[in-house]
Amino acid sequence: MSEDYKELTIETLSTRLGDINTLKARLGDDPNLWTSNEVGDGNLNLVFIVQGPKGKLIVKQALPYVRVVGESWPLTLKRAFFEHEALVRQAERTNNLVPEVYYFNQKQAILVMQFMQPHVILRHSLKDGIKHKNLAHDMGIFCAQTLFRGSSYSLTAPAFKADLAIFSDNVALCNITEDLVFTDPYYDADSNNINSPALDAVVSDLRKDVELKIAVQILKAKFFTQNETLLHGDLHTGSIMVTQNETSIIDPEFATYGPIGFDVGMLLANFWMAYFAQQGHQTTDDNRDDYRKWILKIVEKIWISFTQEFSNLWQTERNGILFEDKLFKDQGHQNASDEALTQLLTTIWQDAIGFAGAEMIRRTIGLAHIMEIDTIEDIKARANVEKNCIAMGRKLITQSKKFENIDNINQFIVKIEKDSKL
Numbered sequence: 001m002s003e004d005y006k007e008l009t010i011e012t013l014s015t016r017l018g019d020i021n022t023l024k025a026r027l028g029d030d031p032n033l034w035t036s037n038e039v040g041d042g043n044l045n046l047v048f049i050v051q052g053p054k055g056k057l058i059v060k061q062a063l064p065y066v067r068v069v070g071e072s073w074p075l076t077l078k079r080a081f082f083e084h085e086a087l088v089r090q091a092e093r094t095n096n097l098v099p100e101v102y103y104f105n106q107k108q109a110i111l112v113m114q115f116m117q118p119h120v121i122l123r124h125s126l127k128d129g130i131k132h133k134n135l136a137h138d139m140g141i142f143c144a145q146t147l148f149r150g151s152s153y154s155l156t157a158p159a160f161k162a163d164l165a166i167f168s169d170n171v172a173l174c175n176i177t178e179d180l181v182f183t184d185p186y187y188d189a190d191s192n193n194i195n196s197p198a199l200d201a202v203v204s205d206l207r208k209d210v211e212l213k214i215a216v217q218i219l220k221a222k223f224f225t226q227n228e229t230l231l232h233g234d235l236h237t238g239s240i241m242v243t244q245n246e247t248s249i250i251d252p253e254f255a256t257y258g259p260i261g262f263d264v265g266m267l268l269a270n271f272w273m274a275y276f277a278q279q280g281h282q283t284t285d286d287n288r289d290d291y292r293k294w295i296l297k298i299v300e301k302i303w304i305s306f307t308q309e310f311s312n313l314w315q316t317e318r319n320g321i322l323f324e325d326k327l328f329k330d331q332g333h334q335n336a337s338d339e340a341l342t343q344l345l346t347t348i349w350q351d352a353i354g355f356a357g358a359e360m361i362r363r364t365i366g367l368a369h370i371m372e373i374d375t376i377e378d379i380k381a382r383a384n385v386e387k388n389c390i391a392m393g394r395k396l397i398t399q400s401k402k403f404e405n406i407d408n409i410n411q412f413i414v415k416i417e418k419d420s421k422l
């Protein structure tokens, strides 16, 4: 495939990819027997499930524009390169928590990878009230291992800077985050998608809140300037696939260097929004009370799993340029490096709370919403859920320091939910 970039179609896929040996080995030698379905339901790319006599795999191709908007919003094909680079690193840094990559073609922006079966997108489970066993443990481990091992706590200066140079070029996708997460919801940007008129008063009030706007710009500055580690960059519950026992994290095309708390906060926010969304999906036979408790437990366990693994890596793999043993352990100052870890975890928690608030607001009034809320049919219930997300988001952003631990958050979210019961 040395020709110029061309979009794949279900008709052309087997002819265009039929010569690639790694694909033949997994699907079967005769491409005439391969069939494909386009299943992409994300905002940006084409995604095909390809089946042959020997098996199935995923072919993902970046489009030269934003899929949900169309050709009026061009977007670089290089995002496929960043996704590939990030997947390779995540595979090295975690044990089996990302799909295996079989083939990559940068010119065609094509990534061929493992078909996760019988996995489903976690967001669908969160809408339908389905529980998953190892989810919290796996997500805590994924965050700790990728975020620690991609940081300067773990990497030497040359390795860190080489990686930073690669991912610093992911300008276009970072710019989407800078605009959609930290800017557009706070003024009358064309990209916004507001449930009007139900939310008009709430949005108008939010935009008058200058304390909030300052706090969001401080978060944006952290995202923009703090090159602490390699982030997944878009770690929401649509980027997680699950079975009853297994977890797989996908879609790291927004990968960039940024603050550790960014990925953690995005992830937790998506569970908190799913918590509120239950109000719109419960029925008289299925009141979702137990499921709401399960969601809060998941968040608690993610944080525990994250901090335990992060602490373990801090003790055993701190081989980078920061907090070197020659300054601490070798001087008999082990307690001081333990104290540094405690301070770092506190910063990560507080940053995560702020970023979570920004995610909750932008997923409610910005361009890209979440399916669990948009599918609520009762208009009043949906507006109620959206108002809860905005109320919580505002508090998390402006008062992040007041939420010292998970218990504080849980009490707060339960109260918002209770007070807002229709």
Ligand code: SR1
Binding pocket: 043, 044, 066, 176, 177, 180, 234, 367, 368
């Ligand atoms: C134009 S892209 C909109 C959103 O979809 C992606 O998944 C990211 O979350 C981005 O902000």
Ligand code: MG
Binding pocket: 042, 043, 234, 239, 251
């Ligand atoms: Mg995505």
